[in-house]
Amino acid sequence: MEIIRNTTDFHIKEKTAVAIGKFDGIHRGHKLLLQEMRACREDGYKTAVFTFDPTPSVFFGGNRVKELTTLEEKQDCFQRLGVDYLVEYPFNELTAAVEPEDYVREYLSGKMNAHFIVAGADISFGKKGAGNAALLKRVAAECDCEVRIVEKIQYQGKEISSTRVRQAVLKADMEEAQALLGEPFSVSGEVLHGNALGRTIGFPTINLVVPKQKILPPNGVYFSDVWIDGKIFHGITNIGNKPTVGDGYALGLETFLYDFNRDIYGRAVRVSLLHFVRKEQRFRDFAQLKDAISENVLQGKQYFRIES
Numbered sequence: 001m002e003i004i005r006n007t008t009d010f011h012i013k014e015k016t017a018v019a020i021g022k023f024d025g026i027h028r029g030h031k032l033l034l035q036e037m038r039a040c041r042e043d044g045y046k047t048a049v050f051t052f053d054p055t056p057s058v059f060f061g062g063n064r065v066k067e068l069t070t071l072e073e074k075q076d077c078f079q080r081l082g083v084d085y086l087v088e089y090p091f092n093e094l095t096a097a098v099e100p101e102d103y104v105r106e107y108l109s110g111k112m113n114a115h116f117i118v119a120g121a122d123i124s125f126g127k128k129g130a131g132n133a134a135l136l137k138r139v140a141a142e143c144d145c146e147v148r149i150v151e152k153i154q155y156q157g158k159e160i161s162s163t164r165v166r167q168a169v170l171k172a173d174m175e176e177a178q179a180l181l182g183e184p185f186s187v188s189g190e191v192l193h194g195n196a197l198g199r200t201i202g203f204p205t206i207n208l209v210v211p212k213q214k215i216l217p218p219n220g221v222y223f224s225d226v227w228i229d230g231k232i233f234h235g236i237t238n239i240g241n242k243p244t245v246g247d248g249y250a251l252g253l254e255t256f257l258y259d260f261n262r263d264i265y266g267r268a269v270r271v272s273l274l275h276f277v278r279k280e281q282r283f284r285d286f287a288q289l290k291d292a293i294s295e296n297v298l299q300g301k302q303y304f305r306i307e308s
Contacts, residue, residue, distance in 0.1 A: 001079045005053060005088035008095075010111055012085060017045040017116040018108060020123065022055050024162040025068035026077050028182040029120060029153050034081050036118045036148055043116075046084040050112055052091035056129075058213070059091050066215045068165055073188050076270075087112065100131025101139050109143035117147045155179055172217045172276040184225065184272035187214060187253060191264050203293050205238075205254040206264060208271060216251075217273065219280040221296055223303050226255055227270040233257045234304040236296050237271055240280035256297065258306055275303065 004010050017040030019033045037047050051074075058065045069077065071088070078086050089095065089107065098106075103126045108114045117140055125131040137147045152159040160180050168177040169185055177185040189208040206226070210216065219240035226233045235257040241250070255271055277296055283289040300306070 001075075001083050001086055003075060003086045003088065006090060008090060008111075010087075012046070012048065012111070012113045014046040014113065015044070015115045016048040016085065016113050017041075017043075017118065018048045018050050018112050018114040019118045020050045020108070020125070021120060022057070022162070023049070023051050023069070023074060024055060024057075025165045025181060026074065027160050027162060027165050027180050028155070029150075029160045031081070031182055032153060033118045033120060033150055034078075034083070036150060037116075038082055040116050045116060047082065048085035048087065048112060048114070049078055049083050050087045050089065050108065052095070053088035054091055056091060056096070059096070066213055068162060068169070068185075068215050070188070070211045070214050072211075073186070076188065097127050100126030100135050102126075103131060104136060104139040105143060109140070109145055114140075114145055117145060119147070119149055121149050121151050123149075166215060169215055169217050172220065172222075174217065174222065174273050174275055178274070184274055185217075186227075186270050186272040187216065188268065188270045189253070191267050191269055193265060203256045203290075203297070204261075205256050206269065208253040208255075208269070210251065210253050216253075217276070219251075221277040221280070222273045223275040223277060223300055224255060225272040225274060226257060227272070228262075228264060228267070233260050234300065234306065235260075235271075236277070236293075236300050237273060238280065256293070258300070258304070 017037045019037040021030065021033065023030050041047060053071060058067065075086060108117060119133065119136060121133055123133055123136065133149045140147045154160065165177055165180045168180060174185060187208065187210060189210055191206045192209050216239055222237045224235045224237040226235050235255045237253060237255040239253050253271065277299065283292060
């Protein structure tokens, strides 16, 4: 996959089928857009995603808005989903002021060389979000470009949206988040050295650097799957500030892995959160903490059906 970012000066030579959107979370609705886009490969088109960096919500929110998927996570996901070109177009005061018609003519038809565009029914783009599906179809037709508008899909009688995924994550309903996303909600990051407390009490963990802009579920313990070098390892993840250890610890994510003893410091991993177990607690002492972790490890063995 070729990534084009931090520039407005580009032109894709091959004819493309382009999916457009914010793609926060890359939920099942987004994946349907990408599926429609990939079908155009049979007609000889390259597949491309056009999105903004930062997203409009982050830009207008003064970078205070946290996202379901970081930039790096989006790149990884699009790579896995078979995208040929990912364009992360710079979003600033100038691009925010572009008229919707110019957005289609200059960005999509011009720079992207789009001959087929896929968008959601609720698409909004251009100055003040004035562009919609009807305008996209009209202007794209003038550029000899076909448009396919994909209706929102539903889960349990309600439309799937990034907002709904966000709500599920923030209430620690990881099962609903997975149903909406089509895969578990995950956190990607680099493994760093911790304070080795887990190792001293018999439960060594891998510690992740969590990007500041990443949405996280409530502090607590979760059953998880961890992707390392393309392989899955079952684990138990704690998100929190280590209240039993002391005050002042930064928010962190640490995971105990079953049947794992490799050194992976400095490596990038993906932690998929599957099920909420309990809230983070301040225990009386390390002995009580160890007992709680031991109980969670046993619960995890039952959850993952790991034989003792």
